[in-house]
Amino acid sequence: MFSAQRSADAFQARFLSPTQPGQRGRLMPLHFQLDFQLDDVFDSIKKAQKAFDDEVWDLFQGAKERKWSPDRRPENMKGTRAGPSAESQLTWGGAQSLEMYSRMIEESENDVQTFSGTSALGSAAVTMYGEAGKLSSEEMEEELRQFRSFQAPVLGSPSRQISSAVELAELVRAKYGKYHDVAILRNTGQTAFNIYGPHLSQSSFPYTESQYLEKLNIIVAMLDDFDQAWYVKEFLLAPIVPRNGLPSTPRFDTAVTLRLNLSPTWRDVDKNKIEEWFSMPGIQSN
Known part of the structure; x- marks a missing residue:
């Protein structure tokens, strides 16, 4: 009997909302009860996930970090x-x-960045302009450098x-x-x-x-x-x-x-x- 009374009191404290002094509470709507319980569940899951993430990090990386960093x-x-x-x-x-x-x-x-000019033609310049369009080794290296820099933003x-x-x-x-x-x-x-x-x-x-x-x-x-x-x-x-x-x-x-x-x-x-x-x-x- 004592146990049943305690359970009833706990239920009333959790799910009954007070009305006026001296009166018994009234039963909360079912959807409020469910929302209340789900919030508790989600809270617990978040805390458990956070604790798990920290423990996993410490297990796999923590010891290494403490040694090297x-x-x-x-x-x-x-x-x-x-x-x-x-x-x-x-x-x-x-x-x-x-x-x-x-x-x-x-x-x-x-x-x-735009990249233009005859230097960008490379070996194709020889075909278009003959030997006069051929680049020296220094000019070729500069052309390659410019081409490598083509993807970079302008200075x-x-x-x-x-x-x-x-x-x-x-x-x-x-x-x-x-x-x-x-x-x-x-x-x-x-x-x-x-x-x-x-x-x-x-x-x-x-x-x-x-x-x-x-x-x-x-x-x-x-x-x-x-x-x-x-x-x-x-x-x-x-x-x-x-x-x-x-x-x-x-x-x-x-x-x-x-x-x-x-x-x-x-x-x-x-x-x-x-x-x-x-x-x-x-x-x-x-």
């Missing part, structure tokens, strides 16, 4: 999720971020460069939804711009917002020095597409990789600059 945050900020604050330089999404991304896409689409255009670490961070977030970790690595002849699964809003992410932007400042400087910022920017402004069996978005176990050495202008990068950058402490070269 130790937590650089001050002691009082370790284990704290980064987010919007009065000191934040990032937009953390919203209308401002979307407006910025849309503007850059528009600039990129409007910035079409001085906004889409040629990434203006700052904040712009790079916003480009990454606008495409993938989070401020993911990024790096430039060189390995067995390949030089790549990598976007990793870990992101700024994770409690385990090893950087504060300011440290994250300091890291991105170095990457922006490298891209500008190699004149490859346009290539990365073009990739980040393009839609997400499947990638030959690889994940099209950054995951805890697999990065999204853009090979800089496949850029049409990579051959024109000064090799000494590449060696200088990758000989610096903290710049990864395997």
Whole structure:
């Protein structure tokens, strides 16, 4: 009897709405009861999914990150999720971020470089103009350089460069939804711009917002020095597409990789600059 009374009281507290003092509640409509229960279920699923994602990341990537990328945050900020604050330089999404991304896409689409002149004819110039149209080896190399540069935006255009670490961070977030970790690595002849699964809003992410932007400042400087910022920017402004069996978005176990050495202008990068950058402490070269 006691158990039945407790069950009845619990039911009344959960599903009966009070009317006036001293009166018993009245039964809530069934659809309100169901909505109330479904909200609880969805809430629980979201929390469970979030906990699962964090545990999986820690299992597969966390140990590696702790070894190769130790937590650089001050002691009082370790284990704290980064987010919007009065000191934040990032937009953390919203209308401002979307407006910025849309503007850059528009600039990129409007910035079409034209390539014309007889130098573009190459060996066809010999057929049309005889031996007088034949290019010297130096002229041929210059023609090839111009042709490789054809896909790049014109010099001085906004889409040629990434203006700052904040712009790079916003480009990454606008495409993938989070401020993911990024790096430039060189390995067995390949030089790549990598976007990793870990992101700024994770409690385990090893950087504060300011440290994250300091890291991105170095990457922006490298891209500008190699004149490859346009290539990365073009990739980040393009839609997400499947990638030959690889994940099209950054995951805890697999990065999204853009090979800089496949850029049409990579051959024109000064090799000494590449060696200088990758000989610096903290710049990864395997």
